[in-house]
Amino acid sequence: MTSNAERPKGTRVRVVPGGPVLVEGPVEVVLDDGSTVTSDRFLVALCACRRSRAFPFCDTSHRRRVRSGAPDDKERPAAD
Amino acid sequence: MTVQQAATRGPAARAAVPVPPGARGPLSRAVVETLTGGPPGPSDALGAVASADPYGEDLQLALHTCFELHYRGFAGVDPDREWDPDLLRLRGAMEAVFLDALRRDADLRDPSDVDGALDELLVEPVDGHGVTHHLQDEGERWHLLEHAAHRSVYHLKEADPHAWVVPRLRGRAKTALVAVQHDEFGGGRPEMIHQGLYADLLDDLGLDASYGGYVDAAPAVTLATVNMMSMFGLRRSLRGALVGHFAAAEITTAPSARRMARALERLGGGPRALRFYTEHIEADAVHEQVLRYDVIGGLLADEPDLAPDVVLGIRATNLLEDRLAGHLLGCWRADRTSLRRPLPGTVGR
Numbered sequence A: 001m002t003s004n005a006e007r008p009k010g011t012r013v014r015v016v017p018g019g020p021v022l023v024e025g026p027v028e029v030v031l032d033d034g035s036t037v038t039s040d041r042f043l044v045a046l047c048a049c050r051r052s053r054a055f056p057f058c059d060t061s062h063r064r065r066v067r068s069g070a071p072d073d074k075e076r077p078a079a080d
Numbered sequence B: 001m002t003v004q005q006a007a008t009r010g011p012a013a014r015a016a017v018p019v020p021p022g023a024r025g026p027l028s029r030a031v032v033e034t035l036t037g038g039p040p041g042p043s044d045a046l047g048a049v050a051s052a053d054p055y056g057e058d059l060q061l062a063l064h065t066c067f068e069l070h071y072r073g074f075a076g077v078d079p080d081r082e083w084d085p086d087l088l089r090l091r092g093a094m095e096a097v098f099l100d101a102l103r104r105d106a107d108l109r110d111p112s113d114v115d116g117a118l119d120e121l122l123v124e125p126v127d128g129h130g131v132t133h134h135l136q137d138e139g140e141r142w143h144l145l146e147h148a149a150h151r152s153v154y155h156l157k158e159a160d161p162h163a164w165v166v167p168r169l170r171g172r173a174k175t176a177l178v179a180v181q182h183d184e185f186g187g188g189r190p191e192m193i194h195q196g197l198y199a200d201l202l203d204d205l206g207l208d209a210s211y212g213g214y215v216d217a218a219p220a221v222t223l224a225t226v227n228m229m230s231m232f233g234l235r236r237s238l239r240g241a242l243v244g245h246f247a248a249a250e251i252t253t254a255p256s257a258r259r260m261a262r263a264l265e266r267l268g269g270g271p272r273a274l275r276f277y278t279e280h281i282e283a284d285a286v287h288e289q290v291l292r293y294d295v296i297g298g299l300l301a302d303e304p305d306l307a308p309d310v311v312l313g314i315r316a317t318n319l320l321e322d323r324l325a326g327h328l329l330g331c332w333r334a335d336r337t338s339l340r341r342p343l344p345g346t347v348g349r
Ligand SMILES: [Fe+2]
Pocket: A079, A080, B158, B184, B194, B280
């Protein structure tokens, strides 16, 4: 996921404002207790808000929450 | 599309080619009869298109059947029917009616505001009342099974409609879209292809896992969601709409997938059913970022004039998903099947 034509000089990381930290995979993440979890996705979204129920991986829990019935409470597919 | 009972489970079912569906009116009858060698050509049906309901059973099934020729085709139908000029003419006329309706009914008040349209999707209701909320919190098992049958029309060909856009993109947008598709198609591991994970889910729930197995049971409101993708994917002129649709889908799926995983746990889904949705919680959290920043960002850097098409793709997805949700919840609240015919043994209560 390059955002310019130059070849990356190291592992490319993107910090999404208000969202996860995107790291090129595969990664091994060392947790507070010294245990490790791995992900071999081409891009890994690491949770930066600590709210993820899939921590250390992002599960979109950082999203702004709104009252239901608000105009942006919409129906959506559940996978893609 | 009915398939032999013996072939509804296992690898044979997944490889099976569907038979043409049962017609629902003059347009779908003309298409099916053309495919099966019947006498009246589709040119007779052309005159009926303009007055057809763009969201109706007949037009949506006729479109779905025409599009299917570009996917797996039908048993006993010459594969070259894909390029039958009469069928293409009829399909083009039906697509125009459908596309006009989407442009008319989708919310296009800010037709070039891609960021605004995406930002609206990036919020979560505190106590939502959509289909996945219903299934998570209070739905019955037969609701879950009906939901699985509706969604099988797409998920058994998951990501296929988006593959057609690849040659229409370049550079950053193309690289990024193919990276997401690589995940959708299993990341190099056939056992992880999302279409196959969905067939596993159907198997796990005791449903028919054969490709196209629930098309005859699926109402127009379901077929329309898939026809939209096929139309956006097949028409280069709508590449912006395809990308917008894809982004809208990826953005909204991770939280819904979490609710579906809970629904399956609550209603007795096994590990093979859960796997499809747990995979999508994390996968789509990544896909949404890639779609937004690299696919849409890259496409609009190359072709800024496509912004209104991207918005159309996002808003048309919202429109058709809301229609489907209204149908499902309306039927279930009335204790009525949401399918054209109920699943065996699950007729309401
Ligand atoms: Fe997927």
